[in-house]
Amino acid sequence: MMKAFAWLCAVLLAGFFVPAAHADALDDLARDFWAWRAAEMPVSTDDIPRLDRPAGWVPDWSPAAVQSYRKQVGEFEQRWSAIDASKWPVPRQVDYRLIGSAIARARWELDYLGAWQRNPNFYLDQTLGAYFHLLLELPPFPEARGANVVAILNAFSKILTDARSNLTEPVRPFAELALDQLSGVHQRLLASVRELKPLLDAASQKRIDAAAESAGQALDAYQKWLTEKLPSMSLETAIGAAGYVYFLKNVALLPYSPQQLLEIGRQEWARSVAFQTYEEHRNLGAAELPTPTSLEAEIARERQDELAVRKYLQEKRILTIPSWVQHYTWQPMPGYMKPLDGVAEADDFTSPARLQQDSVRYLNPPSADLGYFWLADAKDPRTGIVHEGVPGHYFQLSLSWAHPDVIRRHYYDSGANEGIGFYAEEMLLEAGLFDNSPRSREIIDNMMRLRALRVEVDVKLALGEFTIAQGAEYLQKTVPMDSPTAHAEAKFFASTPGQAISYQIGKTQILRFLAEARKQQGDKFDLEAFHDFLWVNGNVPIVLQQWEYLGLKDDLETLEKMKP
Helix, strand or coil, X not given: CHHHHHHHHHHHHHCCCCXXXXXXXXXXXXXXXXXXXXXXXXXXXXXXXXXXXXXXXXXXXXXXXXXXXXXXXXXXXXXXXXXXXXXXXXXXXXXXXXXXXXXXXXXXXXXXHCHHHHCCCHHXXXXXXXXXXXXXXXXXXXXXXXXXXXXXXXHHHHHHHXXXXXXXXXXXXXXXXXXXXXXXXXXXXXXXXXXXXXXXXHHHHHHHHHHHHHHHHHHHHHHHHXXXXXXXXXXXXXXXXXXXXXXXXXXXXXXXXXXXXXXXXXXXXXXXXXXXXXXXXXXXCCCXXXXXXXXXXXXXXXXXXXXXXXXXXXXXXXXXXCCCCCCEEEEECCCCCHHHCCCCCCEECCCCCCCCCXXXXXXXXXXXXXXXXXXXXXXXXXXXXXXXXXXXHHHHHHHHHCCCCHHHHHCCCHHHHXXXXXXXXXXXXXXXXXXXXXXXXXXXXXXXXXXXXXXXXXHHHHHCCCCHHHHHHHHHHHCCCCHHHHHHHHHHHHHCCCCCCHHHXXXXXXXXXXXXXXXXXXXXXXXXXXXXXXXXXXXXXXXXXXXXXXCCCHHHHHHHHCCC
């Protein structure tokens, strides 16, 4: 296995992308599923599950399309169940389970989460979110990209008309979120298009004003419809125990009950509170971190710090950094994005087709009024770099997107991705990266408190034990954090159950994985080799990585026994 892994790392380090060596029913299923998923998968505010879409793609959530999606998921489920992978080598069995999880995620979205039926904000993701995503890649805007922007804007009217047909069980708190987003949105969209227009090709420039006005009118009509329907909408946001356990067992592959998740979160919260307390006493008298005087200064420091983090990882033999991996960079928020800031995450981690490009995160000027994460980034860019950039999301996704195994290249799972990002924070804290900045260590400790509390908020929102307001108040007082960020977190978690647990539970799994590897390998344990395997396979749920790397299958057996 280790020889095979060494070969894999050599392939990745050389920058070669080897086609899959298999040609069987699983490969055929994976090829068909990923092609379908690239067209079907809804736009999300999450920054992990972004796929390269077909040329000219626009979202389609008409009633007929939804019925077609449900039928096609059933066909994929049947094809997957008909494959007997029990005698295959473990890595190939892992691939089989990945496809099963990916299909289950589509089923979860359609029939358990049912955002297309319950969540009015879902349709803002498919309109404003889809438009915003097309802005994330740096200029230029060639003809095909400009045409796609115009096509998305022209699709707003149909998508929002379909929304009114599909939303048979709308939830009032989700509708209120949508109405918050819709406030002044017509003019904000036109302002975005005015800034974007000079960058487009001539043909797109001629068409975009009419498309934007049509889109704005559609948003106004949707706002009016929601306002009229609001009093009759349900107040129930919870997905319920049965749906939540379906997600844990079949999608996320997490071998924990909701009660076990709560216990893990509470234990980690207590540990993080203690560690932050110790750090604060250690730092008595230490100067507070200053806020940068300008956006230019903040961006310049990030460039310097990103290179320093990469150097530290290699000097300390923590993680291999292939020379072909590009850089995680910060850029000023463009004028065409500012009016819609907050519609989605303002970052571009590139994609499997754009590995030669730098990753970008867009920033507003620094100030004392910045939200929780933005203020931390301003004070010490490394606190964000290690989670979002290197060795976090951008770096991990780059390695995974270059994986020679097509199934692992396209599969995503926030539990592994966010777990690695969070793990990188504390791992580098303990490895000494922040030893030169005592107040930065306090920031990392406080982020640990937040991620632990997210578990409790996620579980209780999903089970109906918290309202959105209660979840936000709990985060605001207990982290503590600013009110707007706390409310944004609680609203997002309520509409995407299972996502907020991914940070803490993913990190908890990785720590156990490392401990088991060191116990099994003894003096032969190599942290760099372990991390290289973890990061290259970073899209793969940890329970499957542990099985492949160590041969441990106890968590999989626990999964099979889980019941709602």
